[in-house]
Amino acid sequence: MPIVLIVEKVMILAIYGYAIKMMVDFKKKDPVAKFEFDLLSRLEIAVVIGMALASLVSVINPKTYVFTAGLCLLTLLLAYFQSRRIILAGNRYVLLKGKTIALKNIKQLRTGMFTLKVALKDQEKELSIYVPLTSNRVLREQVEAKIKKK
Amino acid sequence: MAKGNMGDFVQDKIMPWIEKFINLKFVSCMQAGITACMNATMIGSIFMLLMTPPFPAGSTFGLAVAWSEFAAANASWLNLGYQIGLNAAGFYILIGMVAAVCKKDNLPIASNMVLSVFAFIVLQCSIMEGGGLNIGFWGAKGMMAALIVGFVVPEFNAWLLTHGFKIKLPESVPPFAAEPINQIFTNMIVATVIFAVKLGFAAFGTTLGDFINSIFAPLFSAADSLGAVLLYCVLVRILWFFGLHGNNIAGSVVNVVLTNNLVANAEAVMAGEQPTFIFNSAFQNWTTTGILAIVIATMIVAKSQQLKAISRIAIVPALFNIGEPLTFGLPLVLNFDILVPYLILFALNGAIPYLACEWGLMNIPYVSIPFTVPAIIKVFLMSMDWRAVVVYLVNMVASIAVIIPWLIRYDRRLLAQEKASSATN
Numbered sequence: 001m002p003i004v005l006i007v008e009k010v011m012i013l014a015i016y017g018y019a020i021k022m023m024v025d026f027k028k029k030d031p032v033a034k035f036e037f038d039l040l041s042r043l044e045i046a047v048v049i050g051m052a053l054a055s056l057v058s059v060i061n062p063k064t065y066v067f068t069a070g071l072c073l074l075t076l077l078l079a080y081f082q083s084r085r086i087i088l089a090g091n092r093y094v095l096l097k098g099k100t101i102a103l104k105n106i107k108q109l110r111t112g113m114f115t116l117k118v119a120l121k122d123q124e125k126e127l128s129i130y131v132p133l134t135s136n137r138v139l140r141e142q143v144e145a146k147i148k149k150k
Numbered sequence: 151m152a153k154g155n156m157g158d159f160v161q162d163k164i165m166p167w168i169e170k171f172i173n174l175k176f177v178s179c180m181q182a183g184i185t186a187c188m189n190a191t192m193i194g195s196i197f198m199l200l201m202t203p204p205f206p207a208g209s210t211f212g213l214a215v216a217w218s219e220f221a222a223a224n225a226s227w228l229n230l231g232y233q234i235g236l237n238a239a240g241f242y243i244l245i246g247m248v249a250a251v252c253k254k255d256n257l258p259i260a261s262n263m264v265l266s267v268f269a270f271i272v273l274q275c276s277i278m279e280g281g282g283l284n285i286g287f288w289g290a291k292g293m294m295a296a297l298i299v300g301f302v303v304p305e306f307n308a309w310l311l312t313h314g315f316k317i318k319l320p321e322s323v324p325p326f327a328a329e330p331i332n333q334i335f336t337n338m339i340v341a342t343v344i345f346a347v348k349l350g351f352a353a354f355g356t357t358l359g360d361f362i363n364s365i366f367a368p369l370f371s372a373a374d375s376l377g378a379v380l381l382y383c384v385l386v387r388i389l390w391f392f393g394l395h396g397n398n399i400a401g402s403v404v405n406v407v408l409t410n411n412l413v414a415n416a417e418a419v420m421a422g423e424q425p426t427f428i429f430n431s432a433f434q435n436w437t438t439t440g441i442l443a444i445v446i447a448t449m450i451v452a453k454s455q456q457l458k459a460i461s462r463i464a465i466v467p468a469l470f471n472i473g474e475p476l477t478f479g480l481p482l483v484l485n486f487d488i489l490v491p492y493l494i495l496f497a498l499n500g501a502i503p504y505l506a507c508e509w510g511l512m513n514i515p516y517v518s519i520p521f522t523v524p525a526i527i528k529v530f531l532m533s534m535d536w537r538a539v540v541v542y543l544v545n546m547v548a549s550i551a552v553i554i555p556w557l558i559r560y561d562r563r564l565l566a567q568e569k570a571s572s573a574t575n
Contacts, residue, residue, distance in 0.1 A: 039185065043520045046189040050196030050235070057227040064223045067216040071200075114466070 002060050008072035012052050012079060019083040026100055030090030034142070036135040045133060048082055051075040087116070087134035089142035096127055109144055172402050176301055179250035183297055184405050186246020187239045188518075191413070194235020195518045198416055201228040204534030232420060238285070239413045240292030244270050247300025255308060261333055262304040269303045269344045270296060273358045287359040290413035294366050295359045297406065303340060310336040366407075373407045374429045376504050382429075383437050383500035384493055390473075391492070393483045397438070408434060415516035425514040428507045432515035432532045436503040439525050439542065440495045441473035443549030444557075448480070450550075451557050454564035470522045487563070491556040495549045502545045503529075503538075512537040 027033050037045065055072040058064070088095040092103055096118060108119040116139075118127040171177060201221050205214035221228065248266045252259040274287040274295060287295065316332045351357050356364075372378060382400060389396030408431040415425030415432075445468040448461040457480075464476040477483060482492060506512045515532035523531070529538040 039188070040520065040522060042189055043192055046192040047196060047520060050193035050231070053193065053231060054197055054200050054224075054228065057231075058220070058224045059227075061219075061223045064216070064220045067220040071220075114470075 002065075005060050005065065005069055005072065008069060008076060009056055012055055012072060012076055015076065015079045015083060016052065019079075019086065022083070022095070022098055023086070023088060026088055026090070026093065026095045029100055030093040033088050033090030033093070033095075034135070034138050035088065036138050037133060038135050041133040041135070045082065048075065048078045052079060082133060085129055085131060085133045087129060087132045087139065089134075089138050091142070094143055097129060103143065103146055106143065106147055109139075109147060168399060172399065175251075175254060176297075177402060179247055179254060179301060180297055180406060181402050182250035183243045183247035183300060184409055186249070187242035187409070190235050190242045191239050191409075191518055192235075192520075194232050194237065194239075195416070196235075197228050197231030198236055198420065199517060199531075199534075201225065201232060202419060202534070232416075236413060236416050237289040237420075239289055239409070240274075240296040241267075241270070241288045243293055244296035244300045247297055248304055251301055251304045255304070257304055257308050258333075261337070262307060265307060265337055265340055266300055266303040268341065270299050272341075272344050273299060273348055276357075287357070289417055290410050291363060292359050293406065293410045293413070294362045298362065299358075303344075306343070307336055307340055310339055315339060373404065374411060374427045376501060376508075379429050379433075379437075379500040379504045380497050383496045386437065387493055387496045390477055391483060391485075391489060393478075397434075401434075405431065412516065412518060415514060419516050425516045428504055428514050430515060432518055433503065433507075435471070435515075435519070435521065435525070435528055435532065436545075437496065437500050438471055438473065439529075439545060440499045440549050441471065441476055442468040442525060443495065443546050444468075444480070444482075444492075444553055445476055446546070447550045447553045447557050448476075451554060451561055454561050454568055456564050456568070457557075457561050469524055471525060471528075472522065485560075487560045488553070488556050491553050495552045498548055498552065499545060502548060503541055506537075506541045512541050 023035065027035075051071070052075050055068070055075045058068050058071070060068070084097050086095065093100050094103060094106065095101075101118075101120065105121050106118060107121050110117050110119075112128070114131050116129045116132045118129070120127065200217075203214060203217040203221055205211060205217070209215070209218075244266060245263065248263050249259060251257070252262050270292075271283075274285075274292050276284045278284050311332065315336055317335050319328050319331065347358065351361060382404060386396035386400045389399050408429065411427035411430035412432050415427050415430055418425045445461055445464045448457050449465065452458045452461055460476065460479040464479060467473070467475050480488070482488060485492075503512070507514045513533040513535035515538075517532050517534065519528045519531045526539060526542055529542045530536060532538065
């Protein structure tokens with residue numbers, strides 16, 4: 001059981017490391033990219049960071065194995081799905097679902113029920129991001145406006 | 151007064167005053183200051199939630215036992231997270247306030263931040279017997295002082311610099327060398343004034359934080375009343391009625407009080423006491439629950455195409471407390487047919503949970519939960535009390551009962567219009 005907890009804690013760190021590396025790599029590719037999020041997105045990120053911190057610092061104690069394991073697992077899942085929902089936009093690229101996509105490759109942006117749908121030129125299937133973590137202002141100015149200009 | 155004239159009256163006579171107030175430098179920076187502490191208070195809330203299981207002591211329910219043991223085993227870490235997160239809200243507000251003032255006035259942030267933090271610590275902290283710093287005023291008690299210090303210190307510093315409080319250096323000294331020296335000079339003046347203020351309050355046996363809180367205490371207790379809740383609910387809805395974001399506009403005035411009340415509640419719970427402030431920023435979430443009630447009522451009564459369509463579009467956002475599709479789709483904006491029950495409904499949304507708290511029918515909210523969590527889950531998490539869910543359901547039934555007769559009348563009118571329109575086509 002302790003090994004399960006240790007693995008979960010390491011995986012939480014790995015998820016956040018992956019998310020940070022993803023954003024840093026994106027920033028290197030497009031230095032103009034803004035790391036900006038709306039208030040609701042920031043609050044949601046803060047909640048999961050709070051859970052992650054609590055999971056990481058919690059002691060490995062036989063009496064609390066199950067609860068701690070459950071907390072760590074929940075945090076892991078939330079952190080993973082958050083990392084897939086982050087959208088960042090620069091001048092030439094957009095970060096969507098962990099992938100860096102060139103702006104010129106985006107055909108259309110549209111919104112569904114709590115979903116942002118992105119149509120790409122080089123693939124038929126749309127990319128759907130459920131409840132994206134982003135800044136609506138940056139999306140409008142950096143992405144939508146540029147797509148409409150073309 | 152004709153319907154069109156009422157809208158023009160609000161737009162021409164009242165809105166300019168509201169906009170002037172919101173655009174006051176202190177008020178607009180205050181909003182940024184309050185927002186700055188939200189992330190930290192969210193993280194602190196998570197630690198506090200984990201530290202205080204929402205079950206009665208001695209409960210043998212499996213989750214309750216596991217949670218209690220987790221809280222006991224991790225008490226020191228969880229308490230640290232709570233202290234740094236939620237219980238230092240005043241400190242984060244100070245940082246947000248200074249950043250907002252410096253951005254607005256184009257002042258150097260780093261030096262003003264250091265000076266303001268120095269001022270805050272000097273004014274708000276004391277040395278305890280045996281060493282150690284008493285940081286009791288970093289939380290709810292220090293929020294008002296943080297706003298004032300965060301505004302006054304950068305402004306005073308900038309005033310000194312622009313009014314010639316400089317050391318006259320020889321012409322040969324380049325500007326980049328003269329600038330830091332002048333900063334040090336004005337910083338010394340500001341520090342002297344800060345110590346003078348500290349000593350001045352100490353001479354009267356008080357501190358800046360205590361003094362400010364004594365001035366605002368009547369405001370806080372007046373704000374925590376049924377009258378204040380009803381006034382807030384009605385005012386927010388009147389603003390929405392005229393197409394304005396009522397929550398943001400009213401929030402710019404009350405959020406500092408409500409956030410202070412929430413943090414004070416959290417501190418009370420952590421000290422093993424009962425929270426006392428009913429109207430706080432978590433309670434605010436109760437005042438928006440009527441949106442879902444209106445959507446459900448619309449789904450029940452709708453026979454016209456317009457109301458059927460709106461109810462289908464608005465239901466999912468309403469489940470997550472987003473009311474814009476309903477507000478502008480029904481519409482609620484400038485719809486005099488529904489104005490009266492609309493105001494009554496949202497006044498009930500404030501009154502029912504307030505009275506439930508006052509009469510001990512449910513716990514007072516003390517946990518900050520993100521706005522978009524579905525209301526039925528959120529009301530439980532805010533007060534960690536299953537009875538809040540019962541109050542919520544009662545609230546929903548009452549709200550639906552209030553709005554249904556008016557919706558039926560409105561729906562009949564729309565149906566008649568649709569029939570007339572299809573007959574002419």
